[in-house]
Structure formats: structure tokens, C-alpha cells
Amino acid sequence: MRNISYWIAYNTNEIMSTKIDPDTLTPMMKQWYACKKQAKDAVLFFRMGDFYEAFYEDAELTSKVLDLTLTKRHNIPMSGVPHHSVEPYIDRLVSKGYKVAIAEQMEDPKMVKGIVKRKIVRTISPGTLVASKLIQDKDYNYICAIVENKKSYGLAFIDCTTTTLHIISLDKRPDLLNELFKIHPSEILCTKAFLKTHSDIFNELRLNYPVAVTHPQEWMENFTFTETFLMQHFCVHTLDGLGFKELPHCTFAAYMVLNFIKETLNTNISHIKDVKRIEIDEVMNLDIITQRNLELIETLSQNSNATLLDLLDHTHTPMGARLLKEWIKRPLLNLEKIQRRQQGTEELTKNTMSLKRLQKYLPAIRDLERLMMKISSSFASPKDFVSLKYSLMQIPKVKYAVQDCTSFLITECGKSFEDTTTLTQFLDGAISDDAPYRISDGGVIKDGYSEELDKLRHLHKTSTSWLTQYQQRLKEELKIKTLKVGYNRVFGYFIEVSRGQSHLMPQGFSKKQTLVNQERFISEELKIFEEKILSAEEKTQQLETRLFEEIRQKVAKHFDLVLDISKALAILDVLASFAHLAIKMDYVRPTITQTTHIDVIESRHPVIEAALIDEPFIPNDCHLDEECKMLLLTGPNMGGKSTYLRQIAHLCILAQMGAFVPAKAATLGLVDKIFTRIGASDDLARRQSTFMVEMAQTANILNNATEKSLIILDEIGRGTSTFDGIAIAQSVLEYLYYKKRAPKTLFATHFFELTKLEKALPKLKNFHVALLEDDTGITFLHKIQAGACDKSYGVHVAKLAGLPEDVIHQAKAILKLLEQKKTPTFHAPQTLFETKIPKEPKWIQELKTLDIENITPLEALQLLHKFKKFL
Known part of the structure; x- marks a missing residue:
């Protein structure tokens, strides 16, 4: 975070x-x-x-x-x-x-x-942090510019400490909010007019995470000027090849953000070399509601250790961790790209030696991308150069680790590992291993790098010996055993004697300072030495600063080389993370198809399974195809309905990220969007009731789902009366069923009346969560089985939750009346427990407390005869 x-x-x-x-x-x-x-x-x-x-x-x-x-x-x-x-x-x-x-x-x-x-x-500013502890290694700190153009939006965003400018063109207002949540910018640049007309967007952001909004003082609307600015920056003759073609709003946004960074940091921003155009139609659409409900990045309870990201993140480098987060937010729709990632993951699961070597060498590599940015922009400290050197020393080892790999993606990464020996040796000979954080502290340049600097340092080192000899000589010549030669920053070098011996000082020794018990003098010889030493110290600092800048410029010339290495390392790191998890948790490579089918055998919820210690996760199948487009799931609370819905969505996301999935086997059709409607509560900040929140989310799903979408609906219509709820839930089901491009739908409900729809809607199938019921209560089996369930077992769950026994008993009695289609009558001012619903007879209470193990046969017969009278 x-x-x-x-x-x-x-x-x-x-x-x-x-x-x-x-x-x-x-x-x-x-x-x-x-x-x-x-x-x-x-x-x-x-x-x-x-x-x-x-x-x-x-x-x-x-x-x-x-x-x-x-x-x-x-x-x-x-x-x-x-x-x-x-x-x-x-x-x-x-x-x-x-x-x-x-x-x-x-x-x-x-x-x-x-x-x-x-x-x-x-x-x-919040979006232009460069050398700050506020920047988290595993997070991007984006600054984002937004420009509106005829109801479309151009976004340009970048992390100032990295090298890639991202641009997105959006046509819909809801897409703007969803993308901003994915980008998670710490600072947004826009005009005051835009802020005013889109206050709802900014208020929504404010309710979810911190962001600063800045209005650049200098805003150019001359397209020729902005285009020229960008062409000069990226050293091109046309912007078409960078993805700006026919996107003037993105061009303006790119200018706005780059110019703001340049003016704010007052530095060269040539490290921003790449432009990446994000096409939202090329990645799975995961809106903010879905990201939350599926707990991809953050949990609903704000527990940061139980997300899909936490499960997947076994990366060892900051670059890899950031890339993994981007892959989770934007799973692919391109089958070829998905398969390339899968091939890389699969190869590392089989070639465990390569995987182990990567896991050994990657942890020693620092954040190469951000290190090179700081070096290129003059923000680097001496320690950054040391980190760069030791990181580059690992590259030959990483290259060796994957030299036997043949999958396309890993092979391409291996090609990026060009020889860095020259650069590593240069850094080793130029910068001291124990260099301080600041250049002004000295000791940055390594001995032997500069002959001139070595001479100045030698002069400084020999000064201590000269002072010791000079002090001893004065003691002997002046016969003052307590004489001292010292130094302080205010008065410089001095000769100190007691006031009682000051008369022994020879002519030519001038008084420099008088203390309570001492007098301080300086001689012409000491003054010459002082000028020589102080001059040497000043020259040393100036020379070291100049040499450090020369070294920085030489290293910056290797920017592209190191950046390519950094990108390759990030990909390998993520693939190794996928492989590690697949081996550890017994995941399989899913088959991805262009169909709309889902065929999964023994699937598991990845996060919950990993959290279980003493018991195994109960796996379940899922089959959605042309014969079954809609699965209606009934069963008790705590039975596992919500877990089942989420795990199917997780499998689709993992598969399209290129990762393996927790299942025995899985064939998954490409999913373009995942929509979720899971739980709801009043949104007081937005002045919306539970039911209003639920209906708004449902409307978004109905209006935007396609035949390639996956819809997860966990209870619809709970926030109103029973009949209203059933009517709305059934209407939603029928709308999705008869939709021209009907999406895949998993629908969990407690409205058992809906299970009758199976007869009228052939492609809707009833399933339920299995359980065992006996005299002691119910046992959840967490198994999804065909057929409908006609009870919710809410009273049983209430008992498990610890409700008082009187409440449970009363609830059972009322439930029995309701199931008999009778309505309990209440007469004011009677309370709930004063109604005429019969209480449990005393003889039943006596029977419940009976000690069966210690009763004799005769006593048992007598009790049976006694209890028979009450029947």
C-alpha cells in the first residue's frame, strides 16, 4: 500500500x-x-x-x-x-x-x-516523488493527466521513477472511474472545468483512497505545439508509431503530464523513453466492484494478507512485484500471449533446476529500473551506484539459470541479458563499496580511480603524522610538556598552553584565543600547513563531486541496456513466482479456448486453500456450455456458495494472466469481463440504501455483459420485501437468459421459489451445497451437487453463531408455523416471547437431560411408561 x-x-x-x-x-x-x-x-x-x-x-x-x-x-x-x-x-x-x-x-x-x-x-508533489521513502518498492506511484474531448477521455500516466508513459483512450464515463481505480494515481492533473463537471468521479475516488488534484498553471491547447513537444522528447518525426494516431486528447494529456514533471522536478526527463498504449478491449475488464468482491489486491476487511495478489506474490525483485500487480489488474484476451506465459510457467515447473537458480540469484538484484532513472536524472546517491554494481554482477548468473530453457518468453528474456562486464568493472573501479549516502561526506570515489584525488587524500592522511611530529618538536624546543596542537571548526588549527606558561611562547607566535585556563596561539609554520590542508580538503570535495558527475554520465549511457535487462528480469520473476506456486499447491495448466465454455474438474479456491492448515479444501466441478449457460445455486449459509462463485472467477483470472490454476483439469473459454454482485450494505457516504446499491450494481451488469462475460450474482433482491425480491431476482435471471448474447451466469440465492425455473428455462440448471442433517444438527459438506435445496437452515446457522437458546427455540417454533402457512398472532403490548406459541414441554426437557449411560433397564421401562402418557 x-x-x-x-x-x-x-x-x-x-x-x-x-x-x-x-x-x-x-x-x-x-x-x-x-x-x-x-x-x-x-x-x-x-x-x-x-x-x-x-x-x-x-x-x-x-x-x-x-x-x-x-x-x-x-x-x-x-x-x-x-x-x-x-x-x-x-x-x-x-x-x-x-x-x-x-x-x-x-x-x-x-x-x-x-x-x-x-x-x-x-x-x-505526491505524484513527483523520486528519492522518497514514501515510494514503496512493490507499488507504482502514478501521476495521471486527464483530458476530455467530445465525451471521450484521454489519459496519460507515469511513475516518475520509471521509464514508460502509458496512454488510454476511453469512450464511456464509467470506464474512466474503473481505469482510475486500476491506475491508483497519487496525483491527478486536470483543468478546473473538468474537476467541476466530473465532481462525482473525484468524490468516488476520495471515498476510496487518497489522491491529490492539481491544475497545471500553464495549459497549452495548441495541438501543433504539444505534438512538437512530444516528438522532440521521444526523438521521432511522427507520433503515429507511438500510439497517438487519431488520439488528440491523449496527445494533450501526455504533454500535460510530461511538461508538469519536467517543470516540477526541474531536471532532464529523457529517462521516459517508452510509450505504451493500453487498449481496454485487449484485456479482461475488471471493474472496481469486481476487484473488491474478488479481493484481488485488497480484502474487503482491509486485511492485506489474504488477497489473490498475496497468494501469487513470490517475486524477489521490485520490478517483478510491480509487474505481477499489473498482470492481475489486466488479464489478457490475446490467446497467443496467454499461451506464451503459460509455456514459460510450465517450463519452470518441469525444469526445477532453472527455477531454483532463479530463486537463488534474483533476491540479490535491486530495483534496476528506478536505479537507472535516478542515475539518468541526477537524483542518484553514491549508494545507488553500489547497488547497481552488485545487481549487475548477478546478470550472468541469471542468464546461466535459463540457458537451457526453450519456451519463447524465457528465450526472449535471455536475449536481453547482454554482457555487462565492462559496466560492472567500471563501477567496481570507480565507486567505493562503503560509499556514504551523500557525495559531500567524501570517500565516494575509490582509491586508484584518480591520481590527482589520491595525492590530495595522501596529503590529508599524512597531515595527522605531521601534526604529531610538530607537537613533539614544540614541546622539546619550548620545554612545555603540556603543549597541545589541536583543531576546531571555528578557529581552525591552534597551539594550546596553560595561561601560566604563555610567557614562554616565542616571538612570532600570535595569540588566537583566550580561554579560562589556556591560551591558544598559531605560528607561521602552522598557518601555512592549515592553508595547505584546508585547501586540499576543499579541492578533494570539489574534485570528488566533479568525478562523481562524470561517472554518473558514463553510467547513464548504458540506460537502454540496463532497462532491457530490468524488463526481462521482471518477466522471469513473475513466471518463477507462478511456477513456484503451481508446484507448491499442485496447480495445473488450463486449456484456454475461444469458446464461451467453462469446464473445470475439482477446482479449489486458491486463497482459502492456502490458508487452511489442518484440513483439506473440498474441490468442486463447474460445467457451463451451450446446454447449461446458467447455474442456480441454493443451500445454507456457511455452506460454501460464495466461496464456489469466487473460485470460478479466480480461475478465469489466473488462467488469462498466464498462471496455472487450482484444479485437477480446466478448460476455459476466454472471458472478456467479470461482473460480481456479492453482498451489499448501506452506503451512507453516497446516500444510498442497501437495496439501491444492489440495484445499481445489477443494472451495470445487465447493461454491459456480453456472451463472453462471466457474471457472479450472490443474492439479488434481499434489500426489499420477499415478494419484491423474488420478482426482481426472477426478472434478472430471465433477462440474462433471454439476452441475445447471453453471458455465463452463476447465481446463488435463498429464494427457493426460483428453482422451479429449471423446467421453463432448459439451459438453467439447479445445484445445491450438500450437507448432513441429524438430531445433533447439520454438518456442512461444502460439496456442490446437482438439484435444488428446499431449506436454508438459517436457524441452525444462528445456533452455531451463539444466539441464546430461547431465541433459537422461539425461531424454530415460528418457522414451523410459517412452513405450515400459518401466521403467528401478536397482541400489543405483548412482546415476541409473550405470543401463544407453545413452549417446549417439561417432559421433553427431562428427556434431554437423561443420563442414558447410567440408567438401569427397570428405570428405563418406568420412564417410557411415564413419557407415553404425554403422547
């Missing part, structure tokens, strides 16, 4: 005082004011020496949000954070929904007389 805690934020509010008179400001504060005018909607961190300072409203806000001390200077509120630890403070502000602008010193204060030049070098 993305680690951002704010709700929707409309980033149009200015954090800028209108009461400031620039003429009254000092020159430095005028400089701040000029920067602040460029970042009215952001918190401005203004670099002043070793601190980033915030002033006026920014200071008050940061003091409150970051728990900083609020002070005043010349009656101006101010607060500050150390420059070397600013990132955590930025993260905390962004996590609360604020944008942060960074104004840096553009000159060395030592080299400038007067005020140092400052300017905003970058702005951080």
Missing part, C-alpha cells in the same frame, strides 16, 4: 500572505519573496547556510505539521530544518498533501560578496 495518509487535496489554495509589502523587506527577504511568488501553492524551503528556512505562513504551517519550533526575527515568523536531513521533513509534508518547493543557494557564499543567488530547483 502507498504510504500516504491524506485525503483528496485540491491544490489550488495559495500558501501566500497578501499582507506582505515587498518594499519593507530586506534584500534577502525580497529574494525569498520572489521565490515564493513562483510557488504560491507550495511550502517553500529557502536555503540559508546549513538550514532550510520557512517564513510567514509556511513557518506557521511547518511548525504545526512538523512539530518545529516557531520563532520570530524582525517580527517575521520562521522555522527551519537542517539541510542534510531535509528529506524526511519533505516526506512528512507530502504525506499530508502539501507540495514542497526547494530554493537552493546557486553560489558559494565564500566566493560572493553580498547576497548569494537563490532559485527554486525542484518542487515535490
Whole structure:
């Protein structure tokens, strides 16, 4: 889950005082004011020496949000954070929904007389996080631009830390909401007019997950300009080959998001090299309701450990984990692509040596995609280069792991593993293994890489020896045993003696500092040494910074090579994850066809099966074809109806992802859409009742299902009266049955009256959940069998749930009357338990408490004679 805690934020509010008179400001504060005018909607961190300072409203806000001390200077509120630890403070502000602008010193204060030049070098918003701990390895942090064009929508979205820009064209308003839920952007770019006319979309997002909405200050509607911008960025002469043909709204959206990133980060975005056009007709449609009901990414109870994603995710790399999530959200409709994934999975299940080697080598590989992005965009730390080196060292091993594989997809991945020896050796010789996080801390460049740097470092190392020798020489010459040569950052190098011995210091030793009991001096010889050492330290830092930038540029030239490797690793990682699960849980490769049939033998619910420890999962078959398009399922609560419905949907999703499925055998026709109507509750935030929610979801299904769709209906019509509910449920069934392109339908219900439809609708078949009933109660068998069930056993389930015995007894009595088509009469002010429904006789209560094991034959005969009188 993305680690951002704010709700929707409309980033149009200015954090800028209108009461400031620039003429009254000092020159430095005028400089701040000029920067602040460029970042009215952001918190401005203004670099002043070793601190980033915030002033006026920014200071008050940061003091409150970051728990900083609020002070005043010349009656101006101010607060500050150390420059070397600013990132955590930025993260905390962004996590609360604020944008942060960074104004840096553009000159060395030592080299400038007067005020140092400052300017905003970058702005951080929720969608433009690059080097932040808020970014989760397994999640994309998307920023998405939306442009409307004649009732169609163009979307362009990207994770700034990755390399691919995605575009989608949508024709329907409901599709927009569904895609936004799949994309899960942390920030949306759109015009104010769009926000106003689509407030329902944004309100729906707000109710489900945090997102920030930003209106770019500079919005170009000149198509020629935007087209030129994109062609220059992607280095092409036409956008047609990138997927923009006849999609002007996607072109505008792409410009909007790329330009925003470029202006916000104030950096080169050449790492964004690819454009991927997503065709919604080429992937299975899983709307947000279906994603929730099937618990694909998140569970209904917000328990993140029981989703289909959790089950499948045995990936070892961040790239693989992110790719797996995308595959779950968008299962394929292209049979050839599905089969290629299946072939790769199957090969790894059989070639277990290759699988074991992948599982051994992949964990050592870091996030190559994001590492190369940071290196390309100058956001990389020295440690990132070390991570890159050790990751690349694993590539020959991964290539070796799959060298014997012959399946198409794995073979293609193997071709991407070009020789990285030259790059690895370069990194090994250039960057120290124990390099610090910041270049300013020194020790980044490896000894031996630069002769000039080695000489400067040698000078610094020998300085300690020189100081020790110099101190000893002075002690002997001046005969002062307590003399010390020291250093501090404020006064530099010094010679320290006690005040009582200060008169022994020779001429030419000038006094530098007076303490309570000591005097500090400096000699001409020490002053020359100090200048030499400090100059060497400064030169060392400058040279190391310059060398680091040169190394960065050299490594960035290998961007395409490493990116191709990263993509191949992600695919192998997911296929290995599929294979691991298939072996562990005994999954089979399903046969995918172009028909509308489902033929599954002994299928299991993948998530529930994995959670069971002491008992096996009871498998069930499912057969839907031309003779049976609709399955009507009846039976008790807790019998397994909902589990059965979900597991069939899960099998279809797994199959079209290219994974194996939990079954003995499975032949599945391609499913274009899965719709679910499972459970419902009042939606107070949307002011909708349970029944209204149910009907709205059902209407969506009826209006959009096709013959290739799979419909899961778990109870229809429960939120109203019994007769209304039966009428609506039957009408829905008949509508789907007689629909010109009738979809496959699994329908679970407690309305047993519907089972009579089997006679009128030949392609509808009754099935029920089996159970055993005896004097002690019922036992759920969790087996799906042909035929209808005429009881729901609700009272039995209520007893299992722990309802009081009086309530259970009363319910049984009322149920008996209702089944006899009698209505219990109530007379006010009688309560439910004051009605004239007979209570259980005392002799029956006595019989229930009888100790059969210890009764004698004679006592048994006497009791039988006694009880017979009551019959």
C-alpha cells in the first residue's frame, strides 16, 4: 500500500500572505519573496547556510505539521530544518498533501560578496516523488493527466521513477472511474472545468483512497505545439508509431503530464523513453466492484494478507512485484500471449533446476529500473551506484539459470541479458563499496580511480603524522610538556598552553584565543600547513563531486541496456513466482479456448486453500456450455456458495494472466469481463440504501455483459420485501437468459421459489451445497451437487453463531408455523416471547437431560411408561 495518509487535496489554495509589502523587506527577504511568488501553492524551503528556512505562513504551517519550533526575527515568523536531513521533513509534508518547493543557494557564499543567488530547483508533489521513502518498492506511484474531448477521455500516466508513459483512450464515463481505480494515481492533473463537471468521479475516488488534484498553471491547447513537444522528447518525426494516431486528447494529456514533471522536478526527463498504449478491449475488464468482491489486491476487511495478489506474490525483485500487480489488474484476451506465459510457467515447473537458480540469484538484484532513472536524472546517491554494481554482477548468473530453457518468453528474456562486464568493472573501479549516502561526506570515489584525488587524500592522511611530529618538536624546543596542537571548526588549527606558561611562547607566535585556563596561539609554520590542508580538503570535495558527475554520465549511457535487462528480469520473476506456486499447491495448466465454455474438474479456491492448515479444501466441478449457460445455486449459509462463485472467477483470472490454476483439469473459454454482485450494505457516504446499491450494481451488469462475460450474482433482491425480491431476482435471471448474447451466469440465492425455473428455462440448471442433517444438527459438506435445496437452515446457522437458546427455540417454533402457512398472532403490548406459541414441554426437557449411560433397564421401562402418557 502507498504510504500516504491524506485525503483528496485540491491544490489550488495559495500558501501566500497578501499582507506582505515587498518594499519593507530586506534584500534577502525580497529574494525569498520572489521565490515564493513562483510557488504560491507550495511550502517553500529557502536555503540559508546549513538550514532550510520557512517564513510567514509556511513557518506557521511547518511548525504545526512538523512539530518545529516557531520563532520570530524582525517580527517575521520562521522555522527551519537542517539541510542534510531535509528529506524526511519533505516526506512528512507530502504525506499530508502539501507540495514542497526547494530554493537552493546557486553560489558559494565564500566566493560572493553580498547576497548569494537563490532559485527554486525542484518542487515535490505526491505524484513527483523520486528519492522518497514514501515510494514503496512493490507499488507504482502514478501521476495521471486527464483530458476530455467530445465525451471521450484521454489519459496519460507515469511513475516518475520509471521509464514508460502509458496512454488510454476511453469512450464511456464509467470506464474512466474503473481505469482510475486500476491506475491508483497519487496525483491527478486536470483543468478546473473538468474537476467541476466530473465532481462525482473525484468524490468516488476520495471515498476510496487518497489522491491529490492539481491544475497545471500553464495549459497549452495548441495541438501543433504539444505534438512538437512530444516528438522532440521521444526523438521521432511522427507520433503515429507511438500510439497517438487519431488520439488528440491523449496527445494533450501526455504533454500535460510530461511538461508538469519536467517543470516540477526541474531536471532532464529523457529517462521516459517508452510509450505504451493500453487498449481496454485487449484485456479482461475488471471493474472496481469486481476487484473488491474478488479481493484481488485488497480484502474487503482491509486485511492485506489474504488477497489473490498475496497468494501469487513470490517475486524477489521490485520490478517483478510491480509487474505481477499489473498482470492481475489486466488479464489478457490475446490467446497467443496467454499461451506464451503459460509455456514459460510450465517450463519452470518441469525444469526445477532453472527455477531454483532463479530463486537463488534474483533476491540479490535491486530495483534496476528506478536505479537507472535516478542515475539518468541526477537524483542518484553514491549508494545507488553500489547497488547497481552488485545487481549487475548477478546478470550472468541469471542468464546461466535459463540457458537451457526453450519456451519463447524465457528465450526472449535471455536475449536481453547482454554482457555487462565492462559496466560492472567500471563501477567496481570507480565507486567505493562503503560509499556514504551523500557525495559531500567524501570517500565516494575509490582509491586508484584518480591520481590527482589520491595525492590530495595522501596529503590529508599524512597531515595527522605531521601534526604529531610538530607537537613533539614544540614541546622539546619550548620545554612545555603540556603543549597541545589541536583543531576546531571555528578557529581552525591552534597551539594550546596553560595561561601560566604563555610567557614562554616565542616571538612570532600570535595569540588566537583566550580561554579560562589556556591560551591558544598559531605560528607561521602552522598557518601555512592549515592553508595547505584546508585547501586540499576543499579541492578533494570539489574534485570528488566533479568525478562523481562524470561517472554518473558514463553510467547513464548504458540506460537502454540496463532497462532491457530490468524488463526481462521482471518477466522471469513473475513466471518463477507462478511456477513456484503451481508446484507448491499442485496447480495445473488450463486449456484456454475461444469458446464461451467453462469446464473445470475439482477446482479449489486458491486463497482459502492456502490458508487452511489442518484440513483439506473440498474441490468442486463447474460445467457451463451451450446446454447449461446458467447455474442456480441454493443451500445454507456457511455452506460454501460464495466461496464456489469466487473460485470460478479466480480461475478465469489466473488462467488469462498466464498462471496455472487450482484444479485437477480446466478448460476455459476466454472471458472478456467479470461482473460480481456479492453482498451489499448501506452506503451512507453516497446516500444510498442497501437495496439501491444492489440495484445499481445489477443494472451495470445487465447493461454491459456480453456472451463472453462471466457474471457472479450472490443474492439479488434481499434489500426489499420477499415478494419484491423474488420478482426482481426472477426478472434478472430471465433477462440474462433471454439476452441475445447471453453471458455465463452463476447465481446463488435463498429464494427457493426460483428453482422451479429449471423446467421453463432448459439451459438453467439447479445445484445445491450438500450437507448432513441429524438430531445433533447439520454438518456442512461444502460439496456442490446437482438439484435444488428446499431449506436454508438459517436457524441452525444462528445456533452455531451463539444466539441464546430461547431465541433459537422461539425461531424454530415460528418457522414451523410459517412452513405450515400459518401466521403467528401478536397482541400489543405483548412482546415476541409473550405470543401463544407453545413452549417446549417439561417432559421433553427431562428427556434431554437423561443420563442414558447410567440408567438401569427397570428405570428405563418406568420412564417410557411415564413419557407415553404425554403422547
